[in-house]
Every structure is written in structure tokens, then in C-alpha cells.
Amino acid sequence: MNTPVVIHRGRGIDCFALDQRTFRVRISTERGAYQRVELCYTLNKYTWNEARQTVAIRQWASDDLWDYYQTDVSGKDTRLAYVFILHTRRETFYFSEEGLSRHYAFPQGYCHFFQNPFIHACDVHKVVSWADTAVAYQIFPERFANGLGKKAYVNSAWDSDPTPHALFGGDLPGIEKHLDYLSDLGVNCLYLTPVFPSPSNHKYDVADYETVDTAFGGEAALRSLIDAVHKRNMRVLLDGVFNHCSTLFKPFQDAIRHGKGSAYWDWFFIEGDRVDLKEANYFTFGRVSSMPKLNTGHPEVIKYFCGIGAYWVREYHIDGWRLDVTDELSADFLRAFRKAVKAENPDALIVGEIWQNPASWLRGDQADGVMNYALTKALTDYLVHRTQDAQGTACRLNRLLARTAPQASRMMLNLIGSHDTHRFLTLLKGDKPRLKLAFCLLFFYVGIPCIYYGDEIGMEGGYDPGCRKGFPWEERLWDASLRELVKRLCILKTSGRLAGDEMAIEAFGDILSVKRSGAGLMINAADQPAAAVINGCTHTLEACEYRIDRL
Numbered sequence: 001m002n003t004p005v006v007i008h009r010g011r012g013i014d015c016f017a018l019d020q021r022t023f024r025v026r027i028s029t030e031r032g033a034y035q036r037v038e039l040c041y042t043l044n045k046y047t048w049n050e051a052r053q054t055v056a057i058r059q060w061a062s063d064d065l066w067d068y069y070q071t072d073v074s075g076k077d078t079r080l081a082y083v084f085i086l087h088t089r090r091e092t093f094y095f096s097e098e099g100l101s102r103h104y105a106f107p108q109g110y111c112h113f114f115q116n117p118f119i120h121a122c123d124v125h126k127v128v129s130w131a132d133t134a135v136a137y138q139i140f141p142e143r144f145a146n147g148l149g150k151k152a153y154v155n156s157a158w159d160s161d162p163t164p165h166a167l168f169g170g171d172l173p174g175i176e177k178h179l180d181y182l183s184d185l186g187v188n189c190l191y192l193t194p195v196f197p198s199p200s201n202h203k204y205d206v207a208d209y210e211t212v213d214t215a216f217g218g219e220a221a222l223r224s225l226i227d228a229v230h231k232r233n234m235r236v237l238l239d240g241v242f243n244h245c246s247t248l249f250k251p252f253q254d255a256i257r258h259g260k261g262s263a264y265w266d267w268f269f270i271e272g273d274r275v276d277l278k279e280a281n282y283f284t285f286g287r288v289s290s291m292p293k294l295n296t297g298h299p300e301v302i303k304y305f306c307g308i309g310a311y312w313v314r315e316y317h318i319d320g321w322r323l324d325v326t327d328e329l330s331a332d333f334l335r336a337f338r339k340a341v342k343a344e345n346p347d348a349l350i351v352g353e354i355w356q357n358p359a360s361w362l363r364g365d366q367a368d369g370v371m372n373y374a375l376t377k378a379l380t381d382y383l384v385h386r387t388q389d390a391q392g393t394a395c396r397l398n399r400l401l402a403r404t405a406p407q408a409s410r411m412m413l414n415l416i417g418s419h420d421t422h423r424f425l426t427l428l429k430g431d432k433p434r435l436k437l438a439f440c441l442l443f444f445y446v447g448i449p450c451i452y453y454g455d456e457i458g459m460e461g462g463y464d465p466g467c468r469k470g471f472p473w474e475e476r477l478w479d480a481s482l483r484e485l486v487k488r489l490c491i492l493k494t495s496g497r498l499a500g501d502e503m504a505i506e507a508f509g510d511i512l513s514v515k516r517s518g519a520g521l522m523i524n525a526a527d528q529p530a531a532a533v534i535n536g537c538t539h540t541l542e543a544c545e546y547r548i549d550r551l
Contacts, residue, residue: 003093003100004029004030004033004034004086004088004093005029005030005033006027006028006029006030006084006086006093006095006100007027007028007029007066008026008027008028008084008095008114010097010114010116011114011115011116012363013359013363013405014026014027014028015080015082015114015116016116016125016363016364016405017078017116017119017123017124017125018072018124018406018407019119019124020078020119020121020124021074021075021076021078021119022072022073022074023072023073023074023078023080023116023119024070024071024072024405024406025039025041025057025070025071025072025073025082026068026069026070026402027057027068027069027070027084027095028066028067028068028069028402029066029067029069029086030065030066030067031062031063031064031065031066031067032067033067033088034067034086034087034088035087035088035089036056036086036087037056037057037059037069037084037085037086037087038054038055038056038057038084038085038086038087039054039055039057039071039073039082039083039084039085040052040053040054040082040083040084040085040106041053041054041055041073041080041081041082041083042080042081042082043073043074043075043076043077043078043079043080044077044079045079045080045081045110045113045115045117046079048081048106048109048110048113049106049107049109052081052106052109054085055071055073056071057069057070057071057084058070058071061398061401061402061504061505062395062398063394063395063396063398063399063402064391064392064395065395066399066402068398068402078116078118078119079115079117079118080115080116080117081109081110081113081114081115082113082114082115083095083096083104083109083112083113083114084096086100096109096112096113096114097112097113097114098112123364123365124364125362125363125364125368125405125407125408126346126364126407127368127407127410127411128320128347128348128349128368128411129347130189130235130319130347131349131368131410131411131448132410132496132498132499132500133188133493133494133495133496133499134188134189134235134448134493134494135186135187135188135189135443135448135449135450135451135490135493135494136187136189136190136191136237136413136448136449136450136451137182137185137187137189137190137191137450137451137453138191138193138415138418138419138450138451138452138453139175139190139191139192139193139453140170140193140202140419140453140468141170141171141172141174141175141192141193141195141216142167142168142169142170142171142201142202142203142215142216142468143162143168143170143453143468143469143470143471144170144174144175144178144453144470144471145170145171145174145175145177145178145471145473146158146168146169146170146171146174147171147172147173147174147175147176147177147217148169148171148173148174148217151169151215153167153169153215154167154168154169155167156168158470159470159472160470161466161469162461162465162466162468162469162470163465164465165200165201166201166465167201168201168470170470171215171216171217171221172195172212172216172217172221172222172224172225173217173221173224173225175190175192175225176221176224176225176228178473179228179229179232179234182234183232183234184487185456185483185486185487185490186486186487186489186490186491186493186494187234187451187490188233188234188235188494189234189235189236189237189319189448190229190234190235190236190237191237191239191322191413191450192236192237192238192239193239193419194206194238194239194241195212195213195216195222195238195239196208196209196211196212196213196241197211197212197213197214198213198246199246199248199290201468202419202468204239204241204244204285204291204324205241205244205245205246205247205248205288205290205291206241206245206246206249207245207246207248207249208249208250209305209308210308210311222316223316226316226317226318230317235319235320236318236319237318237319237320237321237322237349237351238312238318238320238321238322239321239322239324240305240308240309240321240322240323240324241324241325242294242296242305242308242323242324242329242333242337243285243293243294243296243324243325243326243328243329244284244285244291244292244293244294244325245291245292245294246290246291247277247289247290247291247292249292251264251267251268252264252267252268252275252292255267255268255270255275256275256277259273259274259275260273260274266295266298266300267294267295267298267300267301268282268283268292268293268294268295269282269283269293269295270282277289285325293328296328296329296330296332296333297330297332297333301333302330302332302333302336302337305333305337306336306337306339306340307340309321309337309340309341310340310341310343310344313341313344313345313348314344318348319345319347319348319349320341320348320349320350320351320368321341321348321349321350321351322351322352322353322371322413323337323350323351323352323353323367324353325353326352326353326354326361326367326370327352327353327354327355327356327361331366334352334361334365334366334367335365335366337350338350338365338366338367349368349369349411350366350367350368351367351368351369351370351371351411351413352366352367352369352370352371353370353371354367354370354371354373355371355373355374357374357403358370358404358408359403359404362404362405362408363405364405364407367408368407368408368411369408369409369410369411369412369413369447369448370412370413371412371413371415371418371450372400372412372413372414372415372447373415374400375397375400375412375414375415375442375445375447376415376416376417376421378393378396378397378400379416379438379441379442380424380427381393381396382512382525383428383434383437383438383525384424384427384428384434386525389507389510389525390507390508390509390510390511390512390523390524390525391507393507393512394505394506394507394512394513397445397505397514398505401446401503401505406446406501407501409446409447409501410446410447410448410500410501411447411448412446412447412448413447413448413450414442414445414447414448414449414450415442415449415450415451415452416438416439416442416452416455417452417455417467418450418452418467419452419464419467419468420464420467421463421467422461422462422463422466422467423452423454423455423459423460423461423462423466423467424438424455425455425458425459425460426460426461426462426466426467430460432458432479432482434525435455435458435482436482436485436530437523437525437530439482439485439486439489440485440489440521440523440530441514441521441523443489443490443492443493443498444498444514444516444519444521445503445514446500446501446503449489449493451486452467453471454469454471454472456482456483456486456487457472457477457478457479457482457483458478458479458482459471459472492519496518497516497518497519498516498518498519499517499518500516500517502516502517503515503516510524510525510526511523511524512524512525
């Protein structure tokens with residue numbers, strides 16, 4: 001008889017602190033293999049023999065391969081020791097650090113039990129206070145709205161198709177001018193792509209991290225926008241591009257002038273004794289020679305950018321950072337940056353750009369959450385490519401929840417598209433009913449829904465630069481029913497009815513069911529209806545019939 005497979009990854013991943021007195025313990029077991037799972041534990045490992053107790057662990061989710069179990073244990077002492085007891089129909093197994101066994105010597109358990117010896121307050125991954133009711137809206141400032149009027153450098157009409165070097169003239173006063181639109185939509189957190197001086201339209205090649213691009217209105221425009229946003233009880237996240245910079249960045253210019261004698265030489269990864277711009281003898285972002293890669297493992301680089309991160313929080317009262325290319329930043333950098341930012345505002349949100357499994361960045365010492373591209377991919381496979389049915393999608397979404405702690409899940413920036421992807425409606429070939437389903441799932445999933453500017457009115461566009469068109473401000477060009485759905489979903493999210501991490505995702509034939517503590521969602525992607533159940537009342541979300549009004 002084969003022994004059923006069990007996975008428990010221990011401290012920081014499957015055993016973590018929810019607060020200073022509570023642990024959450026998780027275990028994954030081969031699907032259907034065990035009838036009952038128990039936790040044998042003590043909150044003082046030194047009293048293992050006389051004080052251990054056994055509790056049943058509830059199954060909270062499953063996918064095609066695994067059953068997921070978890071339980072919370074709490075008390076005044078936090079020197080947790082534990083083993084798992086697993087029951088099949090015929091046998092009982094014990095799972096400890098030594099693996100799975102049919103026998104376990106409890107009196108000698110101190111040699112083998114799992115441990116999480118103590119909870120330090122600084123190690124608890126705290127959820128920022130506003131995350132559970134946040135709806136983010138990503139703005140590409142150069143393409144959202146013009147508030148400063150005619151500009152000599154503009155080379156493209158606002159309604160033209162974007163090109164890599166197109167300049168449309170959008171700016172920060174343009175965003176402020178349209179805050180009424182954003183408030184009416186219901187979003188309460190603006191995520192701005194980079195606003196710092198840069199030679200490009202996208203500004204991910206930053207030349208100066210200490211000022212705001214004059215094309216966007218300079219520092220005064222940013223301060224005015226942030227003040228206006230805060231008066232509306234909204235928040236602002238800035239985009240931190242600290243993995244790479246522009247060749248115009250002063251430290252890189254110094255390296256060009258002085259070669260290996262530059263005080264900034266080790267801020268970069270340069271081969272040889274001189275910078276060769278033509279041959280690009282230095283590491284870059286991707287293969288873009290105009291974006292030299294920064295050495296974020298260097299103490300002076302860490303010190304400088306920690307100062308930058310803290311400065312904009314302290315002096316401009318921004319509410320957090322989205323960190324570009326987080327997976328290439330050093331762990332030392334991320335830990336120091338977090339401390340610097342949280343020292344200025346413990347409630348500031350730090351979101352990483354990570355496209356792969358983010359678990360190792362989400363243990364409470366680096367990022368709070370990440371841009372949840374894994375969710376984007378799952379919704380794309382379900383609604384666009386249709387390579388996964390309701391059952392497969394339920395399994396996949398449960399698997400995503402299981403790989404991160406609940407605190408991190410609540411601070412994930414969930415999205416169906418961004419400045420780095422095709423617009424979702426374009427992927428759907430204009431199928432707006434399916435776009436509505438995508439929005440419903442986006443809002444009902446645990447985390448912070450993030451709307452890419454214009455998706456709420458039906459904007460289309462292919463991959464960069466096609467996804468970066470100018471926002472069409474003539475209302476006749478908007479899909480009013482789509483915007484109304486997004487508006488209703490924003491009301492639902494900001495009301496707190498989708499707060500927390502409790503969630504049940506199941507499939508019943510072709511029906512995908514998503515249940516939250518305050519609402520539920522039923523979707524049949526085959527014929528495209530969706531319904532939200534709020535306080536026992538069903539409200540249709542399809543077509544033009546929106547009755548999510550009894551909130």
C-alpha cells in the first residue's frame with residue numbers, strides 16, 4: 001500500500017504568526033487520502049510531555065491534487081511545538097520533521113516535532129488598515145489627461161495609436177482635474193506609474209529620483225494632486241524603479257566620466273575599466289542599453305534608495321510604493337527599504353512586481369503583497385483561452401490562495417491587465433459579457449482589485465505600446481453598462497462586505513462558485529451569466545441589469 005503524500009513547509013510558509021499571540025498552521029495532503037487530520041501541539045515546547053493537546057484541523061480548500069487544512073492556535077506563550085496526526089480509513093500516520101511514519105514516540109517528541117519557537121512583534125506580517133476596502137486604479141500619467149494645456153514637445157494626437165516614442169501630453173494636473181470621475185467610479189487608491197524625470201514617455205528609465213518630471217507639472221503638481229486625493233479619503237501609490245535607471249542618472253554619468261575611479265562605479269555592474277555606451281558593457285534591464293542595472297546589494301545603493309523611499313512618504317505623504325522588477329532586487333535591499341518606509345508610516349503599502357510564485361517575498365520582511373499576475377493568468381485561461389473549465393479554475397484559484405499567508409493575500413494587487421499586458425477586452429476579441437465576468441471575479445477574489453485605466457469603459461489595445469492609448473474623455477465612446485457594473489462592484493468592495501481572507505471556491509458542473517463572508521458569486525462561463533448573492537438576495541450582474549443596490 002502506498003503512503004499518501006503530505007506537505008508541510010514549516011516556519012514562515014505553512015506556520016506563521018497572525019498576531020503576537022496566534023499561529024496559523026497549514027498542511028497539504030494528497031486529495032481524498034485522509035478522512036481526518038489533527039494537530040498535536042503545545043504552546044510551550046518545554047512542556048511537551050505534560051501539556052500537549054490534540055485538535056481537529058478543518059479542510060478549507062482543495063484542488064485537483066491536494067486537500068488543504070489549517071487551524072489557528074493561540075495563547076499567552078508562543079513557543080509552539082507540534083506534529084500532525086492523519087487518519088485514513090484503515091491507518092493512522094504521524095507527520096513530524098522526520099517525515100511520515102506509522103509510529104511516533106511522543107515522549108521523545110522534542111527530537112522531531114516542528115517548531116515555531118517565538119513570535120516577535122517585528123516579525124508579524126501586519127495588514128495595512130485600509131487594504132480590505134481598497135480598490136486601486138492604475139494610471140499611466142502620460143495618457144490619462146492633459147491639465148497643463150498645449151505643450152511644444154507633444155508629437156502625437158490624443159486619440160492616435162501609441163508608438164514607443166509617442167508623447168501625448170498627459171500630466172498630474174490632468175489627473176487632479178478628473179478626480180470627480182474617479183470618485184464617482186468608486187476607486188479609492190491611485191497607483192501612478194513613474195512620475196520622476198526621464199527621457200521616455202513611460203519613465204521607467206529614471207534620471208532623477210529626487211524631483212518630479214516637469215512635463216507632469218513638477219513637485220508642486222504632485223503635492224497638489226496628493227492633497228486633493230487625500231481630501232477625498234483616497235490614497236496614492238508611486239512606482240519605485242530601483243532595479244535600474246537611465247544612463248542620464250548622475251551616478252551613472254559620473255561612472256562614464258571617471259571610469260573605475262568613480263565613487264559610483266560599484267553602484268552598477270560594469271565590465272572593464274570604462275563605460276562603453278555603444279557596446280553596453282554593463283548589465284541592463286532586459287536588453288535595453290539605456291537602462292543600466294543598479295547593484296541593489298551594495299550598501300551605498302541600499303542607503304540611497306531607502307532615503308528616497310522614506311523621503312516621498314515623509315515629505316509628500318504618499319501611501320506606499322509599487323516596486324518595479326522586485327524579483328531582481330536584493331533581499332538586503334528589500335528588507336532595508338521596508339524598514340525605512342514603515343518607519344515613516346507603518347500603514348504604507350509595499351507592492352512588488354513579481355510574475356512567478358511570490359511566496360519567498362511575502363513573509364513579512366520584504367513586500368506586503370505583489371501584483372497578482374498569477375490570478376491574471378488563471379482568469380485568462382478560464383475566460384479567454386478557455387483551456388480550463390469551472391472545476392479547473394476553482395482548483396487553480398484555491399492553489400493560489402494556499403501558497404501565501406492570508407495577510408499577504410489580502411494585500412495582493414489583483415488585476416486583469418496593466419501597462420505590461422494586452423488589454424483584457426482585446427484578448428477577449430471584444431466579448432464584453434466575458435469582460436464583465438472577469439471584473440466580477442477580480443473583485444470577489446481575496447485582495448485589492450486594481451483597474452487599469454480605461455478598462456472600465458471598454459478600452460482596447462494590444463501589447464505595449466497598444467495598451468497605452470489616451471483615455472477617451474467623450475462619454476459617447478464609453479460602454480456605460482460596463483462602467484456601471486464596475487461602479488457597483490466598487491461599492492461592494494469599499495463597503496467592507498468583501499473584507500478579510502475567508503473564501504470558498506468550488507465548482508458545480510459548469511458553475512464556478514465564489515463565496516465570501518458577506519457575498520457570493522455564481523458564474524457559468526459557458527453561457528456567460530453571473531450573479532452576486534448579498535445577504536441572501538440574488539442580484540444579476542449580466543447584460544444591463546444591475547441590481548446590486550441593497551448593500
